[in-house]
Amino acid sequence: MAATLKDAAARKPVLATIRLIVPAGAARPAPPVGPALGFYRLNLMAFCKDFNARTQKYKADTPMQVTLTAYKDSTFEFVVKSPSVSWFLKKAAGIETASSRPGHSNISSLTLRHVYEIAKLKQADPFCKHMSLEALCKSIIGTANSMGIEIVKDL
Amino acid sequence: MLPSLVRASHAPLRRLISSFSSPRALSPRLPYVISSGGAGSLPPLILPLCAFSSPSRDSACGSSRGAQRGMGFCARAVDVSDEAPSTSAAAGYDLSAPYLSVRIRCLKQDAEVLSEALLCFGATSVTVDDIADAGNLDEISITSIYADGEDVNSSVSSAASSAGLNYSPVYEISVGKQCDWVATMQETYEPTEVADGLWVVPKWGTPPDPQATNIIINPGLAFGAGEHPTTKLCLHFLLEVIKGGEHVLDYGTGTGVLGIAALKMGAAVATGIDIDPQAIISASENLLLNGLHPNQMPVYLVSTSAQPSSLPNPVDESGENKLINNLDLESSRGTYDVVAANILLNPLLELVEDIVGYAKAGGIVAVSGILVEQVPKVKQIYSTYLDSILVSEMDGWACLQGTRRV
Numbered sequence: 001m002a003a004t005l006k007d008a009a010a011r012k013p014v015l016a017t018i019r020l021i022v023p024a025g026a027a028r029p030a031p032p033v034g035p036a037l038g039f040y041r042l043n044l045m046a047f048c049k050d051f052n053a054r055t056q057k058y059k060a061d062t063p064m065q066v067t068l069t070a071y072k073d074s075t076f077e078f079v080v081k082s083p084s085v086s087w088f089l090k091k092a093a094g095i096e097t098a099s100s101r102p103g104h105s106n107i108s109s110l111t112l113r114h115v116y117e118i119a120k121l122k123q124a125d126p127f128c129k130h131m132s133l134e135a136l137c138k139s140i141i142g143t144a145n146s147m148g149i150e151i152v153k154d155l
Numbered sequence: 156m157l158p159s160l161v162r163a164s165h166a167p168l169r170r171l172i173s174s175f176s177s178p179r180a181l182s183p184r185l186p187y188v189i190s191s192g193g194a195g196s197l198p199p200l201i202l203p204l205c206a207f208s209s210p211s212r213d214s215a216c217g218s219s220r221g222a223q224r225g226m227g228f229c230a231r232a233v234d235v236s237d238e239a240p241s242t243s244a245a246a247g248y249d250l251s252a253p254y255l256s257v258r259i260r261c262l263k264q265d266a267e268v269l270s271e272a273l274l275c276f277g278a279t280s281v282t283v284d285d286i287a288d289a290g291n292l293d294e295i296s297i298t299s300i301y302a303d304g305e306d307v308n309s310s311v312s313s314a315a316s317s318a319g320l321n322y323s324p325v326y327e328i329s330v331g332k333q334c335d336w337v338a339t340m341q342e343t344y345e346p347t348e349v350a351d352g353l354w355v356v357p358k359w360g361t362p363p364d365p366q367a368t369n370i371i372i373n374p375g376l377a378f379g380a381g382e383h384p385t386t387k388l389c390l391h392f393l394l395e396v397i398k399g400g401e402h403v404l405d406y407g408t409g410t411g412v413l414g415i416a417a418l419k420m421g422a423a424v425a426t427g428i429d430i431d432p433q434a435i436i437s438a439s440e441n442l443l444l445n446g447l448h449p450n451q452m453p454v455y456l457v458s459t460s461a462q463p464s465s466l467p468n469p470v471d472e473s474g475e476n477k478l479i480n481n482l483d484l485e486s487s488r489g490t491y492d493v494v495a496a497n498i499l500l501n502p503l504l505e506l507v508e509d510i511v512g513y514a515k516a517g518g519i520v521a522v523s524g525i526l527v528e529q530v531p532k533v534k535q536i537y538s539t540y541l542d543s544i545l546v547s548e549m550d551g552w553a554c555l556q557g558t559r560r561v
Contacts, residue, residue, distance in 0.1 A: 019270050020280040025501065029340065029376045031333070032279030035254055035300050038336025039282075041343050045378050049385065053526050053552075056500040065274070074343070086275050146317065 012075075016040060018068040021083075024055035040070045047078065054080060063087060081125045085143045088118045093149055109150040115140050252333045255301040259311065259326040263295045265318060272314035273299050277306075303330075337376070344374055347381040349390045355381025355412060358444060368419050371444045372410050377429075377437035379410035379497075385523045386412060388547055388554035389497050392521045393417050396493055404428070404487075404513050406496035407524075411438030413495050414452050415445050426487065427454040455484050490515055497523040504536050511540040514559040521556040530555060 018040075020032045027033055027048040037044050047068070055064055068078040090096065093108035119136040122128050128136060141151050257278075261269050270281040278299040301307055307328055315324055344357040348367075356362045357380065358373035374380040381387070393413065397403070399421035405414035408427030411434075417425045427438045435456045442452045494514045496503065503510070503522050514520050520541060525533055530546055530553045538544055541557025548554075 016282050016284050018280060018282045019274055021274055025499065029337075031254055031302060032300060034333065034340075035256070035331060035336045036280035036282055038340045039298075041339055043343055043382075044340050045374070045380065046383055049378060049383060049524065052499050053524060053529070056529070060501070084271075084275055 013072040015070045015072045018070060020066050020068070021063045022051060022066050023061040024058035024064050025052050025060045027051040037068070037070075037076075040076075041074060042068075042070055042076050047076070051078070051080065079126060081127065082121060085118065085122065085140050086147060088121065089114075089140070089144050089147060089149055092118065095149075106148045106150040108148075109152050110144065112137075112151060112153055115144070115151060253303045253330045254333065255303060255305060255307060255328055256331050257299045257301065257307055257311065257326050257328050259297045259299060259324050260294050261297060261315075261320065261324040262293055262322075265320055266295050266297060268318040269314060269320065269324070270297060272318040273297070273310065276314045276317070277301065277310040278314075341374065344380050344382070347387075349381060349387050350394055353390065353394065353416075355386075355390075355416075370412060370416050370419060372412055372415075372441050373437070373444060374410055375433065375437040375440070377409040377431065377434040379408075379412035381412060384549040384552040385497050385554065388549050388552065389413050389495050389521060389523050390416055391547070392495065392554060392556055393420060393493070396519050397422050401492040402426075402487075402490060404491040404494045406494060406510055406513070407434075407498040407502075408438050408454065409434050409497075411441045411452065411454065413497065414438070414454075415442055415447065417493070417495075418447055418451055419445070422493070425452045426484070426491075427452060428457050428484065429454075430457055430459045432456055453483070455481065457481075457484070488513055492518050494518065494520045495523075496521070499524050500526075500529045500533065503533060507536050507540060511537075511559055516559055516561040518559050519556060520559060521554055523552065523554040525553050525555070527551055527553045529553070 018036050020036055022033060029038075029044045029048060033044060033048065037047060051066065055062075058064065063083045065081040065084060066078055067081070068076055070076045089110065092110055092114045095108050115137050116133070118140055119133050122136055122140075123131070123133065131139075144151055259269075259273075266283050270283060273281045278301055280300045282298045282300075284296055284298070299311075301310070307326075311324065311326055315322075341357075341359075344360075346354055346356040346360050346363055348354050348363075352364075352367045353370075354362055354364060354367050355370045355372055358371055362369040370381070372380055379386055381390075390413065393403075393416055397417055397420040401417070401422045403414065403417040403422045403425040405411065405417070405425060405427040408414055408429045409431075411427050414425035414427045427434075429435060429438070435454050438452075438454045439449070442449065442454070489512065491513050492515060494510060496510050503525065510522065511520055520537075522533060522537070527548055533555055534544060534546070537555065537557060540560060542560055544555060544557040546553055546555050
């Protein structure tokens with residue numbers, strides 16, 4: 001059974017930390033959810049119902065990053081974060097895969113405006129609230145560079 | 156924390172690449188043991204030491220569906236205009252389909268960064284055990300799952316270098332089958348007392364109170380095993396409104412638990428509809444488990460399109476039977492005494508006319524699968540169609556009911 005928010009304060013012994021990417025509103029008892037959660041005997045259906053309900057506000061099938069904490073008493077909690085920065089960058093640049101030779105060949109370009117928009121979206125994430133927009137932008141630019149996406153002032 | 160995909164320097168990457176291309180230069184810390192765990196249909200995965208192109212992609216083409224599902228998220232993620240419905244709803248479920256499970260050892264301090272990197276490079280899930288390994292306490296095991304046919308080697312090496320690791324993590328690949336985790340999942344269900352004298356009991360369990368009304372459910376891969384607050388809220392609703400002889404519609408039937416419960420409470424007929432073929436299979440089985448006849452509880456697979464049509468769906472695949480069934484369903488619009496829809500916020504909002512349309516004038520409609528914070532939106536839309544709206548809550552979930560305006 002899913003743990004409620006009040007258990008978050010309690011220090012329960014943790015069994016495992018599971019990270020997955022699940023499409024918003026479309027969690028099903030199938031990979032990736034099935035094998036990852038089933039192995040720990042977690043209530044898959046409850047997770048799917050809960051995750052789907054909580055991600056109704058996102059565009060359907062957006063790949064959300066989920067971090068689940070499975071406790072030794074078979075309860076679990078999870079946190080939903082927005083898609084990875086690399087996903088946003090690929091979407092903005094209109095590409096499917098990152099460059100295979102970043103630093104040598106760039107496959108696309110984005111403007112600072114794109115970076116700013118992504119930073120604003122990311123700042124809404126529970127774990128990024130404390131980061132300044134500038135720090136987020138720098139991090140995003142770094143990720144873009146590692147993917148072979150060039151950031152320019154204007155396109 | 157944002158994963159930093161910036162490589163600390165290019166040197167480690169070059170070293171890794173050169174060690175892959177020449178078997179003799181291969182670091183002795185990178186042996187891999189491949190065990191094929193119980194998947195008789197797959198030839199053993201033999202990966203030559205210098206491989207980048209994975210032969211597993213060629214030989215393990217058994218479940219293209221599995222690979223599709225794994226890749227599906229990536230492909231869908233990029234295509235902004237892609238509005239195709241989830242393929243898993245349309246396809247049946249292949250329990251013998253294999254998937255790849257990779258056990259990787261790395262330093263504890265690198266676990267988190269490596270996990271995030273693995274997800275970026277094709278892993279569908281990454282689990283970090285907190286079970287301390289007997290050996291080196293600085294090390295930790297990560298289990299990463301991949302869709303069948305993925306190139307695990309390049310994924311792990313790309314992830315390792317992206318995470319800035321200055322060593323090559325040791326890893327081991329094994330093959331699992333979907334039925335492994337499905338079986339484990341089934342074991343988690345226990346009999347649940349939903350209300351005084353009303354229990355929902357899993358198929359293999361014994362009813363703790365043989366005198367009570369016991370609904371036997373084999374959960375399978377559908378929703379509705381009785382323990383979820385929304386199922387309980389809907390069952391309480393049914394207890395309240397079923398007096399005997401009603402025609403009930405279970406909209407989004409899942410395991411069929413609500414329809415079956417209504418019949419056990421005295422309803423005359425319960426109809427179950429769902430967009431998921433798994434639900435149809437599950438509900439059909441469950442009604443038999445409860446000693447019911449399919450005539451008492453017809454179950455229909457419906458399309459995901461929101462627009463109700465007066466004609467049967469022209470793209471029906473399974474031919475005549477389905478057309479006839481849908482005709483029956485269409486002609487039952489506006490006749491139900493009770494409609495219960497335990498689904499999700501967005502479908503509830505989009506399909507309000509469809510859902511309420513099934514109820515007769517003055518019939519009672521209940522919707523759930525919504526969080527308490529989502530109630531205002533639902534109330535706003537449904538108050539155009541329903542009177543005397545009541546909301547009940549349990550554990551952060553809510554159920555909203557009302558009577559269809561005449």
